Amino acid sequence: MWARSALNLSDLSSGHTKAPDRRIVRVGVLVSGNGSNLQSIIDHVEAGKLAAEVACVISNREQAHALERARRHSIPALFLDYRSFPDREAFDAAAVDALRGHGVELVALAGFNRIVSRVMLDAFPGAILNIHPALLPAFPGSHAQRQALEHGVRIAGCTVHFVDDGMDTGPIIAQAAVPVLDNDTEETLSARILKQEHRIYPGAIQLFVEGRIRLEGRRVLIDRDGENVTGSLCNPPF
Amino acid sequence: MWARSALNLSDLSSGHTKAPDRRIVRVGVLVSGNGSNLQSIIDHVEAGKLAAEVACVISNREQAHALERARRHSIPALFLDYRSFPDREAFDAAAVDALRGHGVELVALAGFNRIVSRVMLDAFPGAILNIHPALLPAFPGSHAQRQALEHGVRIAGCTVHFVDDGMDTGPIIAQAAVPVLDNDTEETLSARILKQEHRIYPGAIQLFVEGRIRLEGRRVLIDRDGENVTGSLCNPPF
Numbered sequence: 001m002w003a004r005s006a007l008n009l010s011d012l013s014s015g016h017t018k019a020p021d022r023r024i025v026r027v028g029v030l031v032s033g034n035g036s037n038l039q040s041i042i043d044h045v046e047a048g049k050l051a052a053e054v055a056c057v058i059s060n061r062e063q064a065h066a067l068e069r070a071r072r073h074s075i076p077a078l079f080l081d082y083r084s085f086p087d088r089e090a091f092d093a094a095a096v097d098a099l100r101g102h103g104v105e106l107v108a109l110a111g112f113n114r115i116v117s118r119v120m121l122d123a124f125p126g127a128i129l130n131i132h133p134a135l136l137p138a139f140p141g142s143h144a145q146r147q148a149l150e151h152g153v154r155i156a157g158c159t160v161h162f163v164d165d166g167m168d169t170g171p172i173i174a175q176a177a178v179p180v181l182d183n184d185t186e187e188t189l190s191a192r193i194l195k196q197e198h199r200i201y202p203g204a205i206q207l208f209v210e211g212r213i214r215l216e217g218r219r220v221l222i223d224r225d226g227e228n229v230t231g232s233l234c235n236p237p238f
Numbered sequence: 239m240w241a242r243s244a245l246n247l248s249d250l251s252s253g254h255t256k257a258p259d260r261r262i263v264r265v266g267v268l269v270s271g272n273g274s275n276l277q278s279i280i281d282h283v284e285a286g287k288l289a290a291e292v293a294c295v296i297s298n299r300e301q302a303h304a305l306e307r308a309r310r311h312s313i314p315a316l317f318l319d320y321r322s323f324p325d326r327e328a329f330d331a332a333a334v335d336a337l338r339g340h341g342v343e344l345v346a347l348a349g350f351n352r353i354v355s356r357v358m359l360d361a362f363p364g365a366i367l368n369i370h371p372a373l374l375p376a377f378p379g380s381h382a383q384r385q386a387l388e389h390g391v392r393i394a395g396c397t398v399h400f401v402d403d404g405m406d407t408g409p410i411i412a413q414a415a416v417p418v419l420d421n422d423t424e425e426t427l428s429a430r431i432l433k434q435e436h437r438i439y440p441g442a443i444q445l446f447v448e449g450r451i452r453l454e455g456r457r458v459l460i461d462r463d464g465e466n467v468t469g470s471l472c473n474p475p476f
Contacts, residue, residue, distance in 0.1 A: 152457035203476030219390035238441030
């Protein structure tokens with residue numbers, strides 16, 4: 001099945017330019033922190049590289065800088081206080097109400113530090129994405145970059161995937177790999193990975209928007225019009 | 239500690255040229271199958287790119303083509319029949335005897351389909367390497383490429399690591415990443431990964447030979463004389 005057959009926008013210009021007279025997808029972004037991935041999405045939208053509109057931003061942390069970023073771009077920014085809800089499902093129900101109220105069709109988790117419940121999954125079936133700072137299935141969960149350093153991998157990276165009811169287990173849409181250097185700290189490695197996150201998350205959302213993502217089992221196939229990726233990354237660089 | 243402080247060959251010429259009047263490391267290669275990684279090691283030695291000598295090749299399968307490859311290069315080739323030993327330790331004891339008989343200092347597993355026991359680990363402490371066709375810690379064990387395809391990763395690869403008593407769990411020396419394409423089969427993906435195996439295994443052995451590998455916890459640090467690897471691999475190629 002096509003993950004988004006009802007909204008096949010493959011007739012969008014292939015140059016990824018914004019087509020204001022055509023259909024653009026309303027994205028709701030869930031955040032908990034700094035929101036640099038949110039910023040990257042906003043920047044790609046404003047640059048006409050992503051046929052989407054950030055319809056609202058929801059944070060479970062009042063102090064999340066992401067909320068401030070949203071407001072700067074006149075995007076509705078909402079804080080939902082976890083403590084005021086009896087459980088995860090009640091929080092998610094409120095978030096779903098807000099997302100629907102803003103006409104959201106695609107939910108993008110961007111540094112959102114909570115597992116979403118069935119309430120959210122059922123409200124947006126096949127339309128919730130997440131970005132994770134590791135080459136999944138390696139290093140799911142928290143502190144992925146630290147896990148990678150401590151394990152001693154020489155290649156790390158990031159992953160955009162559909163959200164399912166597991167922890168960072170959903171079908172993978174896009175990945176990017178980077179080298180781990182001998183003198184890396186958690187900070188330097190995280191920065192190197194983050195740069196790639198800012199590249200692949202808007203890219204993956206655009207593929208979704210264009211209806212070019214197809215699921216076969218848990219494998220994501222992408223209509224690239226015959227375009228193939230080549231190359232390799234080797235560390236150490238023999 | 240330096241994994242190989244007793245044999246620090248860092249005074250070898252840094253151009254990786256063969257230095258016949260200097261110390262070269264005697265490598266024993268354990269195989270079970272085709273032996274293309276063995277061939278790559280032999281080719282690198284013969285091209286003067288690897289300051290080692292393949293001192294012997296041991297197979298647990300009589301029909302392994304790797305044995306034929308060894309004989310073609312006048313390398314002692316030994317078949318050890320698993321069925322003639324009561325257990326893994328007895329097999330390993332015979333293998334250790336043969337390796338020592340050929341003056342082996344470094345053991346390289348190359349498509350060897352058996353877990354080595356403490357007998358082997360204790361005989362060659364910190365001096366047993368393996369190559370695995372996945373970006374460990376993802377997809378250890380058999381059929382790694384098939385596992386990667388079925389999981390739907392978009393970036394796969396291979397890993398050279400020290401062997402410990404786990405299954406593909408030892409400290410990582412080198413990794414290479416390659417894209418997974420939509421139309422990949424187990425065969426096409428395996429071939430793409432194998433090309434990188436042939437690149438990183440001789441490279442990692444040369445680092446070992448040069449005494450440039452240092453263990454810090456389970457992290458392998460490599461003296462690259464300040465050389466840094468850069469770049470990234472992104473799939474899809476945004």
